[in-house]
Every structure is written in C-alpha cells, then in structure tokens.
Amino acid sequence: MQDEVKTAQQRARLYWYRDGISEIAFGVICLFLGLYFLILAVLPPGSLLASMLSIGMVFYILASGYITTKAVNAAKARLVYPRSGYVQLRPPPTRRRYLVALLAMLISGSVIALLSFTSAPISWIPAISGFIFAVVLAFLGYQNNLPRFYGLSVLALVIGIAVAISNLEQNLDLALFYTGIGVAIILSGLLVLRNYLKSTPLSGEELS
Amino acid sequence: MSPDWNDLSNIDRLIHEPARLIIIATLYVVERADFLYLQGETGLTKGNLSSHLSKLEAGEYVEIEKTYQGKIPLTICRLTEAGRKAFEAYRLHMRQFVEKTTPE
Numbered sequence: 339m340q341d342e343v344k345t346a347q348q349r350a351r352l353y354w355y356r357d358g359i360s361e362i363a364f365g366v367i368c369l370f371l372g373l374y375f376l377i378l379a380v381l382p383p384g385s386l387l388a389s390m391l392s393i394g395m396v397f398y399i400l401a402s403g404y405i406t407t408k409a410v411n412a413a414k415a416r417l418v419y420p421r422s423g424y425v426q427l428r429p430p431p432t433r434r435r436y437l438v439a440l441l442a443m444l445i446s447g448s449v450i451a452l453l454s455f456t457s458a459p460i461s462w463i464p465a466i467s468g469f470i471f472a473v474v475l476a477f478l479g480y481q482n483n484l485p486r487f488y489g490l491s492v493l494a495l496v497i498g499i500a501v502a503i504s505n506l507e508q509n510l511d512l513a514l515f516y517t518g519i520g521v522a523i524i525l526s527g528l529l530v531l532r533n534y535l536k537s538t539p540l541s542g543e544e545l546s
Numbered sequence: 547m548s549p550d551w552n553d554l555s556n557i558d559r560l561i562h563e564p565a566r567l568i569i570i571a572t573l574y575v576v577e578r579a580d581f582l583y584l585q586g587e588t589g590l591t592k593g594n595l596s597s598h599l600s601k602l603e604a605g606e607y608v609e610i611e612k613t614y615q616g617k618i619p620l621t622i623c624r625l626t627e628a629g630r631k632a633f634e635a636y637r638l639h640m641r642q643f644v645e646k647t648t649p650e
Contacts, residue, residue, distance in 0.1 A: 343571060343574065343575060343637075346571055346572055346574070346575045346587075347575040349587070350572075350575050350576050353583075415615055415616075419580070419582070419615055419620075420582075420615075420618060422582065422583065422586055423579065423580045423581070423582030423583025423584070423585070423586055424579065424580040424582070424583055424615075424620065424622070425576050425578070425579040425580070425583045426576060426577040426578050426579070427576055427577060428575065428576060428577045429577070541582055
C-alpha cells in the first residue's frame with residue numbers, strides 16, 4: 339500500500355512535467371537572467387544604471403519568476419486542463435522547505451567562500467553555475483524518473499565548462515551561460531509540449 | 547493463533563470498495579484535482595466516477611466544488627480532513643491485518 343501511494347505521488351509530480359510548459363518557463367527565466375548579465379556587460383562598469391541593476395538583481399529575478407508563473411498558469415489552463423485535467427500538488431512539509439532553503443544558502447555560501455578565500459579566478463563562476471544546474475537537474479530527473487533531465491544536466495555542465503574556458507569578459511560569460519542553458523531547456527520543453535499535444539487530444543465537455 | 551476475523555469486519559467499507567479506494571488514494575497525494583484528472587488516473591468511466599464521488603461526498607470524505615474555467619465546467623475534488631484520516635486508518639488497519647495473517 340505504501341508503494342502504491344508513493345507511485346501515485348510520483349505520478350502526480352510527473353504530471354507537472356508531462357507537458358513541458360514548466361520547463362519552457364524555467365528556460366525563459368534563464369533567458370531573462372542571460373539578458374540581465376548581457377545588459378550588465380554592455381553598460382560601462384560603475385555607471386549608475388549598472389549599479390542600480392546590480393542592486394536590483396533580486397527584484398529582477400522575483401519579477402521574472404512572478405511573470406512566468408502567471409504565464410505557466412495561463413498556458414496550463416488553455417492547453418493542459420482541457421486535455422488531461424487539473425491537479426494541484428500538496429505543498430511540501432515545512433521541514434522540507436526549510437531544508438531546501440538551508441541547502442540553497444549552503445551552496446551559495448560555499449561558492450562565495452570559494453571565490454573569496456581561494457585564488458579561484460572569477461571565470462570559474464559559469465563552470466560552478468553549470469555544476470549547480472547539473473546537480474539540480476539530475477536530482478529532478480532522479481526524483482521524477484525523467485531521463486531527459488539527465489541530458490539537460492550533462493549539457494549544463496558542458497556549457498558551464500565551455501564558457502569558463504573560453505575566458506570571456508565578466509558578465510558576458512554568465513550572459514552566454516544562462517542564454518545557452520535557457521535555450522536548451524526551452525527546446526527540450528517545446529519538444530515535450532509538441533509530443534504532449536499530439537498524444538493527448540482535447541477532451542469533450544466535462545460531465546459529472 | 548487464529549487471526550481475529552472481526553478485525554476485517556470493522557473495516558471502513560466506504561473506502562474498501564476498489565474504485566473508491568483508487569479515488570481516495572489518488573486524492574490523498576494531491577491538494578485537489580478535477581474530474582478529468584481523476585478519470586485519467588483511475589481509469590473509471592464518467593458515470594462510475596461520478597457515482598463513487600457522490601458516495602464519498604455523502605460520507606464527507608470528499609469535497610466537490612463545481613466551477614468554470616472559461617466556458618468549460620470544472621469539477622474540483624479534494625479529500626476532507628476526515629477522508630484523509632479515514633484513509634490513513636484504513637491503511638494501518640489493512641497492514642495490521644496482513645501482518646497478523648502472514649504465516650511466519
């Protein structure tokens with residue numbers, strides 16, 4: 339019985355990924371980040387706009403996250419709910435949310451410490467970002483039994499290392515990294531969405 | 547020692563019926579789901595699903611909300627706290643029964 343419940347849980351979680359819309363949205367957030375770093379790279383260092391952008395990064399990420407969440411909900415309502423129905427997952431337990439937040443802080447703290455207290459060059463950042471992306475994507479692939487996420491995980495690592503060794507200017511390297519990974523994730527999501535729309539016809543009006 | 551068969555006669559029959567058990571197990575792992583999702587997950591026909599949902603609603607194990615998504619009617623179902631507790635009790639009951647009746 340426990341296994342059946344776990345399987346049902348996994349199926350419900352998998353449902354979130356089966357149409358590729360959330361992947362496309364995540365890819366769009368990465369593109370927003372790529373654009374952010376591109377603007378920073380183009381602006382003269384120390385300019386008022388560059389400083390304002392640096393300070394406003396958190397708001398920029400939050401705003402792009404908010405907009406894409408709205409877009410995901412609208413796309414799901416239009417494309418997915420009439421085909422395979424609507425489901426809202428249970429929020430994770432508070433303890434797990436704290437653990438995830440703690441883990442995120444530990445990772446970002448370790449990266450900052452690595453760059454501050456060692457002689458690691460700043461050009462490592464895309465490789466480190468690629469590694470973090472790779473770990474998260476591989477974990478999602480493992481947790482939800484989604485092999486395509488393993489491919490994206492390897493790709494994130496490859497893009498990160500490739501950008502790091504190409505020795506681009508600061509910020510331009512991150513712009514390229516986030517654009518590259520964003521495009522890869524969007525393409526993967528679009529393929530999944532195409533297959534989903536092909537294989538799942540519109541259901542007739544609901545009767546109940 | 548012979549198993550206590552009375553254990554099984556006390557089982558929650560509202561949940562014990564296979565179709566309703568699948569519906570409850572599906573709703574147990576989500577916050578809420580609509581009729582179409584439940585139909586896809588359980589493999590039941592519209593009529594069957596509707597009839598079992600009505601029984602579960604009458605037993606106050608499931609809450610049903612009828613709403614609209616644009617012009618399409620949407621029937622949203624969620625397990626009540628009583629339904630959640632009843633399912634957990636059912637699982638425990640069945641597990642204990644199976645343990646008692648498994649030969650050593």
